[in-house]
Amino acid sequence: MQLSIPLSALLLRISAMAVLPVFLNVFAEHQEVFQLPPSGPRCPLPVPNSTASFWITTPGANPLAKEGSEGPLTADVDIAIIGSGITGVSAAYHISRLLAETGDAAKPLKVVILEARDFCSGATGRNGGHLTANIFQDFAVYSSRFGTDDAKRAIALETRTVSEIVKIANESGKTDALDLVSGGRNHLLFTDAEVAEADLDYETAKKAGVDLTDVEFLTKEQVQERYGASYPSVRTPGYNIWPLKLVSHLYTTAANSSALSLALHTNTPVTTLMPIPASSSAGSARRWNLTTPRGPISASYVLHATNAYASHLLAHMHGPAGIVPSRGQIIATRAAVPPSVLTTSAYTGNEGFEYWFPRPVEAGQEKPLVIIGGGREATKPKFELYVSDDSVVNPGVGEALRKFLPVVFPGKYEEGQEPELEWTGIMGYTQTGDPFVGPVIDPANPGAHKGQYISAGYTGHGMPRAFSCAEAVAQMIVADIQGKEWEVPDWLPRHHLTQNRLNE
Ligand SMILES: Cc1cc2nc3c(=O)[nH]c(=O)nc-3n(C[C@H](O)[C@H](O)[C@H](O)COP(=O)(O)OP(=O)(O)OC[C@H]3O[C@@H](n4cnc5c(N)ncnc54)[C@H](O)[C@@H]3O)c2cc1C
16 A cells, blocks of 8 residues: 555645536435435336447447347246346356356256347446446445445455456456456545545545555645646556457357357347246246247246346336436547557546546557546436436536546647547446345335346446356356255345345
8 A cells, every 4th residue: 555645635735626527526415316206107128229339339349239139039948137238148157157067967057138129238338348346435434334344345346356357358368359458547536525535435444454455545746747637546456348348258158158058139128027827837947927029938037137227127126225227428539649648547536427548549549539437417416317218418418528538637638529429328326336136025025026136236336246246146046946055155245135125
């Protein structure tokens, strides 16, 4: 750990800075708005004609886009996974590995992934590409709410997820193919309140014995010298990646496994889920009938990997006690200086509302494309909560994003420049920020969803969590199939488990 000057001294130094084009210190207000009851119906299905994200529309980036969208439908499966983002595909990947270790190779399980639109066209295909664990951020609040052990597990979950993904990229020799870049992350502190909060989180984590060796506090002078912005920062290890390419790699690995027979049907939305009466399923253990416009599918187990859209099929998850859709917006804009000046560092700022990083330059390019997302707070008081239409962008958010980098990094971005691409995507927010992981439980009817599981609600921070949360639900399903007891992994916060979330 390198704490160059006391944090208290930083407080005095954040003054007289350029006026940022976004609202600051509005997270508390966001949380208040989040608690309000929903005024509209539950989340609809993903809309058609979604905006074009850089990750999806780059030629050749999504070979699985229309996989299984035509032809015969897989009508009978052991496990139906709804959603082909990082959660759904990671679950298939983990199921294949678990079965390869413990399963009956002569009887591969039948698994299908059902996707409403093209492959990986939800949040995973349109996010910011940050793959960075929070290694002490929010520790004070989290530990006071859920205890020190769970706060430490929240860190363990994220560091483990990131290192597992990096290991997969390295061991498969695909680091470059997946665009994995290790540039660290600067969390810029724009206000005194943010500095004080970072200080509190750091000290609380330190007292709890969290390993903070890799944390570095930088003064605004140090940030200016190294990165060209005049704000103090907390620097931690971090990566960025091409999320769709990672998910495609995980899918191909699972599909090549002999431990399961894996099918993928894109452009096949699940519109309803109905129980199969015990009498009509005599001789088979199929419990659920999934309706799709292409025909029905019967399944013994169902995994909801639908994130923001979870409440469409699970009505009890509509509202602040469940998963609230919230629209995020991103622009891809060309920097005015070469990569040697920008470095490969990723950034977050303004309590995490804004996030950005320069992409690796491609052959023939001199200046990097920078992916920057955020600006939801420009739409306060509603913060784009309950907005699930990613076929359009919000002009107010777009304006904030266009102005942001030229103000934060004077001289490194051209003012008034139009982005090369702009898109939206839908995140799934929960009131504590934690995902729901485990069996689906409707508090009003606890036994009604037997065989259904969920991993969803990552609150805009899914890349360092979803892969491992999907592993936990994959373990639960495989253990149930094999008649074994599931043991909660050390790294999974107990507060993520659905059975511990019934009173929210
Ligand atoms: C703009 C934006 C920026 C973000 N930036 C970052 C970031 O930089 N770092 C980070 O860690 N996280 C980020 N996130 C959050 C991260 O992308 C998500 O947490 C993560 O991708 C969730 O993955 P998922 O597989 O659970 O959900 P998704 O990727 O959304 O996948 C769910 C899938 O389910 C499908 N689906 C929904 N309902 C049905 C149905 N009834 N039938 C069939 N299919 C259905 C959807 O079409 C979708 O493809 C961002 C999100 C957005 C939107």
